[in-house]
Amino acid sequence: MQQPPLDGVADAGLDALPEGVDLAGYGEGPREECGVFGIYAPGEDVARLTYFGLYALQHRGQEAAGIAVSDGRRIVVHKDTGLVNQVFTDTGLAALEGDLAVGHCRYSTTGGSTWVNAQPQYRETPAGGGLALGHNGNLVNTAELARELDEPPSNDSEVMAGLLARDADVSLEEAILRTAPRLTGAFSVVVMDENRLYAFRDANGVRPLQIGRLPAGGWVVASETAGLQIVGAVYVRDVAPGELVCIDDHGLTSRRFAPPTPNFCLFEWVYLARPDHRQDGGSVLFARRQMGRVLAQEAPVDADIVIPVPEAGRDAAAGYAAEAGLPFADGLVKNRYVGRTFIQPSQSLRQLGIRLKLSPVQEVVEGKRLVVVDDSIVRGNTSRQLIQMLRSAGAAEVHLRITSPPIKNPCYYGIDMATRAELIGADLTVDEIRDFVGADSLHFISLDGLISSTPHQKKSLCRACFDGEYPIPVPGEHEHLAQFKFDFDTV
Ligand code: SF4
Structure with a gap:
């Protein structure tokens, strides 16, 4: 492992980074996973409400x-690659008439970004009907389950849809109760047949899933509170870990397919969820403010102003200030x-990196000692480039404060962070990371400080990317532990 030379980098132009550092990952922090939405509301324009729900997600x-x-x-299914407002037109939505719907917006944690992999996944069932499924999360036993299917699936959601369709000879509800206990990993799922909407969540409840009620009596299920609010639904409760809910003409019924063993994703609180999301009696916005306060207590610094890295750093920066x-x-x-779709196509555009997304305000930062608050450091490249930009704009000092502990391990439950070899926190000390990114000082919030900012206790949170304690066993993971060293050639 060879650390690239740092002398002069802080004052150099952005194109003067050390040789051997591939800029392809610039601007690439952790990537969101998926959003799911379901609605049962006869008499309403369910397609358009689903569109709005997806818009919020x-x-x-x-x-x-x-x-x-x-x-x-x-x-009837309409899906494509692209953003929600690129996939649907007014005319297309008007053609989707019905009483119930499921929707999905996708980031691919497994399988490529293609039309086939877009969701909802549709399958015909032996009973002569069909099902449509949207999944948020990631299964860790996909390969094992895939062997049961005749047609090789290309991702975990296809496996799930394939198994449910195969077993839906009696009813989709019975197929879910049979299949869900055999799925290992994170899954918050909405699935429907012609007449019923179902929602189920893995026993660990890794990814969120919430139920809301429309004023006229219909039901809505969404990944986050924002998906309920945008269609005027009032939050009722979360789908419990290990629970299956069925919604039809008779209302909502609940069945359990596994005992709950909560391990909610801690990173949802740091970065993934929108600030207006509420979960388990807690507000993401308030939690992030508290993370900022904790950071200020753990790592005070003589500085002039506090600035956020938008957007996830905003509330924490307010708390720090x-x-x-x-x-x-x-x-x-x-x-x-x-x-992302704009940045992806060409290498030259990707190399513009973070400059495409963020610009420093010279009038604010010039001559100032800055506290810069961000949510995470994954590969280190984004922070490094950001600090160079701030120095080029005249910042006198840059003190970086991060609302998550160092990310040392990959996520297998639906967040695309990076491989362990790409994670700068996996192998380097905080001082080494500080030198790499070129900050005057660097502090990551302590794990205890982060947990205390949320409404949860340590035992009910997945913290694996920070402390390596995977609540759901990942086949082969222990063999990878400690095998990798952070490699500057891969970042
Ligand atoms: S490993 Fe990290 S990102 Fe993945 S579910 Fe656990 S806390 Fe969330």
């Missing part, structure tokens, strides 16, 4: 989107209209 997946609608006789008694300012402006 767009941050969870920007590669593909789809909606399946049933009018009680047949299921309040606790430290420092002014809060927007020192970085985010271009909201640059999505």
